[in-house]
Amino acid sequence: MSKLKYIAIPAMVLALAGCLEDDGERALAGAVAGALIADATGENVAAGAAIGAAGGALCDDAGVCN
Secondary structure (H helix, E strand, O other), X not given: OHHHHHHHHHHHHHHHHOOOOOHHXXXXXXXXXXXXXXXXXXXXXXXXXXXXXXXXXXXXXXXXXX
């Protein structure tokens, strides 16, 4: 069951990322998702939020959520 969260949470985040309109909204959603995932896996929450924010802000530049 614990492996499910490693697949389901990122899939939900990517699906939601397409609904957001600008980099700021995607960065905020990424920060929240990153913090939640880091907390659920016992990792550093601040680092997870920073990585999630960067991923959210840059996902359209990478062509993932445009």
